[in-house]
Amino acid sequence: MSSESARHAPPLTAPSLPDLPPARDDRLGRLHTRNLTTEDVSAVLQLRDQVLTQLPHPDLYVREPDEEQFVRTHIGTGDSLTRGETIGVFEGNQLVAYAMLGLPAPDDPDNLGRCFTSKITDPARTAHLTSCMVLPAYRGQRLQRMLLVARMALARAHERDFCVAMVSPRNHVSRHNLMREGLRIGWVGEIDGLRRQLLALSMSRRWSFNHQTLRLVHGLDWKRQRQLTQDGWWGINAYQRRPQGNTLVFARLARGT
Ligand SMILES: CC(C)(COP(=O)(O)OP(=O)(O)OC[C@H]1O[C@@H](n2cnc3c(N)ncnc32)[C@H](O)[C@@H]1OP(=O)(O)O)[C@@H](O)C(=O)NCCC(=O)NCCS
Numbered sequence: 001m002s003s004e005s006a007r008h009a010p011p012l013t014a015p016s017l018p019d020l021p022p023a024r025d026d027r028l029g030r031l032h033t034r035n036l037t038t039e040d041v042s043a044v045l046q047l048r049d050q051v052l053t054q055l056p057h058p059d060l061y062v063r064e065p066d067e068e069q070f071v072r073t074h075i076g077t078g079d080s081l082t083r084g085e086t087i088g089v090f091e092g093n094q095l096v097a098y099a100m101l102g103l104p105a106p107d108d109p110d111n112l113g114r115c116f117t118s119k120i121t122d123p124a125r126t127a128h129l130t131s132c133m134v135l136p137a138y139r140g141q142r143l144q145r146m147l148l149v150a151r152m153a154l155a156r157a158h159e160r161d162f163c164v165a166m167v168s169p170r171n172h173v174s175r176h177n178l179m180r181e182g183l184r185i186g187w188v189g190e191i192d193g194l195r196r197q198l199l200a201l202s203m204s205r206r207w208s209f210n211h212q213t214l215r216l217v218h219g220l221d222w223k224r225q226r227q228l229t230q231d232g233w234w235g236i237n238a239y240q241r242r243p244q245g246n247t248l249v250f251a252r253l254a255r256g257t
Contacts, residue, residue: 033090034087035086036075040075044095048067050135051134084128085154087101087151098133099131115187121202129164129183130165161203166191169188184209185229199235208257225250232252
């Protein structure tokens, strides 16, 4: 297989990922979830601060210019100004993880649906899988995956059937989890000066990809990924090759999709 393109490629093997400690079922059983309210804002801010000060690379997640306003925007207040909801995971009274769903207005310049063609989505039907953080002691137990599924259900309840998530090309864990739940990389570029990938999933249309012609790209080769997505390619898989690092597989939508 050439370094970048593969015609009639053999089936791709499953991504190889680092071993994780076995899930501590006893602890999982004690966790409970609920939608957060404005009373939980300070707990979310504290959790974010704790996670953000311990990131292994600063680009994995960049602090918002106004952290409190960002959190408040994603708390469901039930009125017409609601622009999001946040699900919290608790052990007892301690918030141990959260995940936000963004519900941007169709004409909001920050609506990520605008990065896709009208054939792919309508900004009015777009929801953002905005932010998810899990305290280090609770990682590796599929909490992010569970929270992705929960937010997709919430998006449907808000009549948004197109979900978009933004990740740093360096955030292999998050991208892996998003792809495991069916999201695909459909846009790569700069947002607010940061190099980012947008992963998307339509819950109303099944996308099929042409697996006969593939492009393999280094996970951090942002410019090549940007070019491919501009040319209509989608990142459909990711795997780790040592020592080269993370490799992404791009394909085109199949005819008729
Ligand atoms: C990214 C984050 C939310 C993941 O939370 P989590 O609940 O531990 O993730 P999950 O347990 O659902 O992930 C499990 C999957 O990730 C994989 N994974 C876990 N750690 C990994 C690592 N270091 N490298 C690659 N994959 C890894 C596991 O193999 C598993 O995949 P599988 O189901 O295919 O076996 C958490 O690490 C975090 O809060 N990070 C800091 C903030 C951040 O980056 N948030 C995401 C951007 S919004």
